[in-house]
Amino acid sequence: MTREITPVLAELPATEFRTRLRAFLVEHHPGRGPKEPGARLAWQKAWLATLFDAGFAGPGWPREFGGMDLPFGLQVIYHEEIAAARVPGPLGSGLNIVGPTLIRYGTPEQKQRWLRPMLRGEQIWAQGFSEPGAGSDLPSLRTSARLDEAAGEYVVSGQKVWTTHATQADMIYVLVRTGTLESRQRGISYLLTDIHAPGITVRPLRDLTGGASFAEVFFDEVRVPVDQRIGEENGGWRLVRTSLGHERAALALNQAAFYRRVLDDLTRLARSLGLLADPLVQDRFTLLEIRVRLMRYNAIRTVDTIMTTGEPGAAASVSRLIITRFEQEIHEVALDLLGPAGLVERGDPEAVENGRWLYGFLRTRASTIGAGTAEIQRNTLAEQVLGLPHDVGMPAR
Numbered sequence: 507m508t509r510e511i512t513p514v515l516a517e518l519p520a521t522e523f524r525t526r527l528r529a530f531l532v533e534h535h536p537g538r539g540p541k542e543p544g545a546r547l548a549w550q551k552a553w554l555a556t557l558f559d560a561g562f563a564g565p566g567w568p569r570e571f572g573g574m575d576l577p578f579g580l581q582v583i584y585h586e587e588i589a590a591a592r593v594p595g596p597l598g599s600g601l602n603i604v605g606p607t608l609i610r611y612g613t614p615e616q617k618q619r620w621l622r623p624m625l626r627g628e629q630i631w632a633q634g635f636s637e638p639g640a641g642s643d644l645p646s647l648r649t650s651a652r653l654d655e656a657a658g659e660y661v662v663s664g665q666k667v668w669t670t671h672a673t674q675a676d677m678i679y680v681l682v683r684t685g686t687l688e689s690r691q692r693g694i695s696y697l698l699t700d701i702h703a704p705g706i707t708v709r710p711l712r713d714l715t716g717g718a719s720f721a722e723v724f725f726d727e728v729r730v731p732v733d734q735r736i737g738e739e740n741g742g743w744r745l746v747r748t749s750l751g752h753e754r755a756a757l758a759l760n761q762a763a764f765y766r767r768v769l770d771d772l773t774r775l776a777r778s779l780g781l782l783a784d785p786l787v788q789d790r791f792t793l794l795e796i797r798v799r800l801m802r803y804n805a806i807r808t809v810d811t812i813m814t815t816g817e818p819g820a821a822a823s824v825s826r827l828i829i830t831r832f833e834q835e836i837h838e839v840a841l842d843l844l845g846p847a848g849l850v851e852r853g854d855p856e857a858v859e860n861g862r863w864l865y866g867f868l869r870t871r872a873s874t875i876g877a878g879t880a881e882i883q884r885n886t887l888a889e890q891v892l893g894l895p896h897d898v899g900m901p902a903r
Contacts, residue, residue: 516576524583530562531591550594554627564625571621578810582759589763598671600624600631604679607745611737634666634680634723645690651682662728672708672721675701685740696742698734714868758805758825765832769798772840781843790839801828823883830873837867
C-alpha cells in the first residue's frame with residue numbers, strides 16, 4: 507500500500523482546501539462506472555484506494571488511521587464537493603457505523619487490523635443487527651454466542667435479516683446474545699467475523715426494484731475468536747447506541763448535498779417539460795426547497811455535535827427523519843409530474859432519464875424502516891429532546 511505525501515489538508519484555509527479537493531476530483535475522476543456487477547465493484551474499490559492513497563479519505567477520521575481529521579468547516583466543504591463530483595461513495599456500512607465504533611471502543615490491535623483496510627476499500631463490511639423477530643425491538647434478538655473457553659472462541663448460531671451489502675461483504679459485525687433471553691439489552695455482545703467463515707450462509711432477498719441489495723444471513727455453529735469482540739461481554743448495547751447513532755448521522759452532509767443535486771435535476775426536468783408555470787407545482791417545489799435546506803442545516807448541527815461530544819446525540823434521529831421522508835417525497839413528486847411516462851422501467855428506450863425516478867420511488871419505500879424505523883426515531887426525540895416519559899417496554903437510554 508502506497509500513500510502520496512500531501513500537505514496537512516486540515517490546516518488549509520477553506521478556499522484553498524476547496525480548490526485543491528476540486529482539482530483532485532477533476533484530475534482523478536473515475537468516469538462512468540461499468541454495469542457488470544463484478545467490474546463495477548472493482549471500479550468502486552479502485553476509486554476508494556485512489557482517495558486513500560492521495561490523502562482524501564475519511565474526512566472525520568483521525569489521521570493515525572488514515573483519515574483527514576478535518577475541522578468542522580472543511581468537512582462541510584468536503585461532502586459538498588464529493589457530492590457535486592458524482593464519484594462513487596463508500597462500499598458497505600463499515601466506514602460510517604462500525605468504523606466510528608472501533609475508533610472509540612476497539613483495542614489498539616483491533617484498530618490496527620481493521621481500520622485502514624476498511625477506509626481504503628479493501629474490506630467491505632455488512633451489519634448483522636436485525637432478525638426476523640427483532641427489528642425495532644432489537645433487545646429481543648436471539649442469535650446466540652456460546653463461549654468455548656478452552657478454544658478462546660464464541661460459537662454463534664442464529665439468523666440475521668435485511669442485511670445490506672452481505673453478498674459483497676468480506677466482514678460482518680454481529681450483535682449476539684451472550685446472556686439469557688430475559689437479560690435483553692444487558693446480555694448482548696458485539697462481534698466481528700469473516701462473512702465467509704465456515705457455517706455462514708448468505709441468501710439474497712429481492713426487493714421492489716428487482717435488485718437484491720438485502721440478504722438474510724444464517725449462522726450455524728460459527729466460531730469467532732474472543733479477540734474479535736468489541737468491548738466487554740454483555741456490554742454490547744452501549745456500542746449499539748454508538749453504531750446506530752453514527753448510522754443515522756452517517757454522511758448527513760453528503761446526503762444533504764446529494765439531494766440538493768437531485769432536487770436541481772428534478773427542477774430542470776420539470777422546466778424542460780413546461781410544468782413549472784403551474785402554481786400548484788411551484789408550491790410543491792417550494793416545500794422541497796425548504797426541506798432540502800433544512801436537511802443541510804441539521805446535518806451541520808449533527809456533525810458539530812459529533813465533533814464536540816464524540817456522539818451524534820438526538821440530532822441523528824432528526825437527520826434520519828428528515829432525510830428518509832424527503833427522499834420518499836421527492837420521488838413521489840417526480841412520478842406525479844411525469845404521470846404514466848414515469849412508470850416506464852429502467853432499460854426501456856421510452857423511460858424518462860432511464861427510469862431513475864421510478865427506481866428511486868421503489869427503492870425509498872424502505873427508507874423509513876432501515877436504520878431504525880421512523881417510529882423509533884420519534885420515540886428517541888420524544889424522550890431525549892422533549893423530555894416525555896420513557897416507554898417501559900424499550901431499553902433505557
